[in-house]
Amino acid sequence: MNRIWLFGSAIDTDQIIPGRYSPYMTSEDELARYAFIERRPDFAPNVRPGDIIVAGKNFGCGSSREYAPRALQKCGIAAIIAPSFARIFFRNAINLGIPLFEADLTELVADGERATLHLEPPRLTTAQTAYPLPRPPAFVEEIRAEGGIVAYVQRYRRFPGERPAGTAVPSAPVVQS
Amino acid sequence: MTQTLSEQILSQAAGRRVKAGELAVVTVHRAMTVDSIAPEVIDVLHDQLHVDQVPHPDRCAIFIDHVAPAANVATAEGQLRARRFAQTQGIEAFYDAGAGICHQVMIEAHLVAPGTIAVGSDSHSTTYGAVAAFGTGLGTTDIALAFATGKTWLRVPETVRVDFIGELNAVSDAKDIVLHLLGEVQADGFTYQAVEFHGATALSLASRMTLCSMTTEMGAKAGLIPPDALTRRYAPVPTWLRVEESVNYQRRLTLDLDEIAPLVACPPRVDQVLPPRELQDVHVDQVFLGTCTNGRLQDLHQAAQLLEGRHIAAGVRMIVIPASHATLQAATADGTLATLLAAGATLGPPGCGPCIGRHLGVLGSGEVCFSTGNRNFAGRMGAPDAQIYLGSPQTAAATALRGVITDPRDIA
Numbered sequence: 001m002n003r004i005w006l007f008g009s010a011i012d013t014d015q016i017i018p019g020r021y022s023p024y025m026t027s028e029d030e031l032a033r034y035a036f037i038e039r040r041p042d043f044a045p046n047v048r049p050g051d052i053i054v055a056g057k058n059f060g061c062g063s064s065r066e067y068a069p070r071a072l073q074k075c076g077i078a079a080i081i082a083p084s085f086a087r088i089f090f091r092n093a094i095n096l097g098i099p100l101f102e103a104d105l106t107e108l109v110a111d112g113e114r115a116t117l118h119l120e121p122p123r124l125t126t127a128q129t130a131y132p133l134p135r136p137p138a139f140v141e142e143i144r145a146e147g148g149i150v151a152y153v154q155r156y157r158r159f160p161g162e163r164p165a166g167t168a169v170p171s172a173p174v175v176q177s
Numbered sequence: 178m179t180q181t182l183s184e185q186i187l188s189q190a191a192g193r194r195v196k197a198g199e200l201a202v203v204t205v206h207r208a209m210t211v212d213s214i215a216p217e218v219i220d221v222l223h224d225q226l227h228v229d230q231v232p233h234p235d236r237c238a239i240f241i242d243h244v245a246p247a248a249n250v251a252t253a254e255g256q257l258r259a260r261r262f263a264q265t266q267g268i269e270a271f272y273d274a275g276a277g278i279c280h281q282v283m284i285e286a287h288l289v290a291p292g293t294i295a296v297g298s299d300s301h302s303t304t305y306g307a308v309a310a311f312g313t314g315l316g317t318t319d320i321a322l323a324f325a326t327g328k329t330w331l332r333v334p335e336t337v338r339v340d341f342i343g344e345l346n347a348v349s350d351a352k353d354i355v356l357h358l359l360g361e362v363q364a365d366g367f368t369y370q371a372v373e374f375h376g377a378t379a380l381s382l383a384s385r386m387t388l389c390s391m392t393t394e395m396g397a398k399a400g401l402i403p404p405d406a407l408t409r410r411y412a413p414v415p416t417w418l419r420v421e422e423s424v425n426y427q428r429r430l431t432l433d434l435d436e437i438a439p440l441v442a443c444p445p446r447v448d449q450v451l452p453p454r455e456l457q458d459v460h461v462d463q464v465f466l467g468t469c470t471n472g473r474l475q476d477l478h479q480a481a482q483l484l485e486g487r488h489i490a491a492g493v494r495m496i497v498i499p500a501s502h503a504t505l506q507a508a509t510a511d512g513t514l515a516t517l518l519a520a521g522a523t524l525g526p527p528g529c530g531p532c533i534g535r536h537l538g539v540l541g542s543g544e545v546c547f548s549t550g551n552r553n554f555a556g557r558m559g560a561p562d563a564q565i566y567l568g569s570p571q572t573a574a575a576t577a578l579r580g581v582i583t584d585p586r587d588i589a
Contacts, residue, residue, distance in 0.1 A: 010364060010446060014554040018561075019533035024213040024244070024255050038561040058365040061396065062554060064300040066217065066316035087369050087398055088300055092316035139200065149318055150225045159322075159330035161200025 002050040002078065005043060006111035009056025013089065015039040016060065016068040023067055031067060032074035049076025052117050052124065054105045056082065060089025069093040078117040081105055081124065081133065094140055097148035101133040179421035181336035182401045183371040186311040189417065190294050197335040197427075206293035207236055208323035211279050212252070213243040214298040215259035221321035231266050233327045238270035238279075238288050239263050245274035245528035248536040277501025277527040280304040280469040284386065285503055291404055292415040296323055300393045301469050301551065306401035307385035309408050309418060313399050334371040334398045335427035341376035343435035348585050350479065350569035351384035352471055352549065355391040356440040358432065360450035368396030370427060375420070377402050382411065383475035390470045391551055394447045439584050442567040445555040453572055453584040463546040464489070464577040466570055467498030467525070468532045471549035474507050476570040481513045483574035483588055484520035490580030495522040496538045498530035522577070534558040540565075547576045
């Protein structure tokens, strides 16, 4: 089993990774080391692939920096569960293929508690309990199934919400693959 | 069915009538990235999308503003890559270090037009709503895809309509309006929604930019000012873009501008707002006048009015960073800069400055900064225990004069 990392509400992108630790200022290779470096210095050295973040509302508010969810992805985070997400973080995470679930488990689970994330059907299981998670919209699941928006666009040769090539409206994006 | 401004703009760009809640694939009229993200965008384009040449270089823009000029070898290398990329791709809208902050230059240089869609790899891309464009912030991958295809996909947002009544008094700023709103609706109050500000006719373009810039701090996808005479003086407005009758807004709010007074956002949250008079003896080490939110000529004028013939308090550093080269030139020409410097302020090159804590005024442990910027998160401008208070240019000037957070009305 993996563990739960419990956070409060309004975890902004500067807490996830401060701007001065961005790949631009440092290096992409070091990104995982800087996740929550100041907010929670014990996170990066101890996080294991498959661990789960459970947080309060408005997770990821602030900057558009995609390296915030990417840092968590590089740490191997299996999913982020929060009652609400800030929109750019939400979109960036979907684009990267990181599973997000809109649910409030902050009062139900403990920091450090052992848990496993299951995608089908979506649920978080601890030693005692299985918490069902709301299924994301179909297009979000399709993007995640491909591993992210780039793979999705390369496979379907269209954006989510776009009619498949061959129908009347509009043409597929020009992406060389 | 009538449409909100966002629905009108997204329908035009989608080539079909769309309504709130559905997904739309839209033409991007301008996709923008900045030095801190451009290297990632270039990597996604080359390594993942295998795009050698962007199809619409005339609809791209690149700015060196987030660490401008470069602060270390890593940022210098990133800027080199952005510069070379702009050259090889034929992206003429390339603005090098010193030109200014992306959002300011996007509007100054008319890279964004009413009724169009502009996306940027910076959350404050909501600023473009000041000229009735649909502006929104996106991440690296989305910007790379917009560069690669000239399009993006969006969920059409519901709209909150905010009606202003009354008149803003001289001591208050658009920043105070938006801080008031933040206090009411909180930092996630408009998540996924567009905001329309009606009754803003008396507000300048600078004030409109401040308002729209800060809508992202409420979680909004876009913030728009309905087109009026001022918008038409900026650029032609398409005839189809207009406020329609009996539109289905998700929510309506009214704000009496007569009631607006100076406000301060207290660390570490933008929605934790208090009148400066309720903050007792909050000493500051640094005052920062600048950013895409409040670094324009109007903001420099407002600060200079209070600082004229006075000197900032001992022990306070005041850093002024004009939002653009044009702002710097204008403030030099009209004497504003001389007033600010005579008062003891110092000057940084146009750009984002210390707002993101990377250079030109990074805070040390326990230091307190009063900033005209937009975010006061822990660690944003430097040490995690440094404190950032946010407010208007007038409140910043009053605070610099006293060395403690001060209501501008208390400067005789």
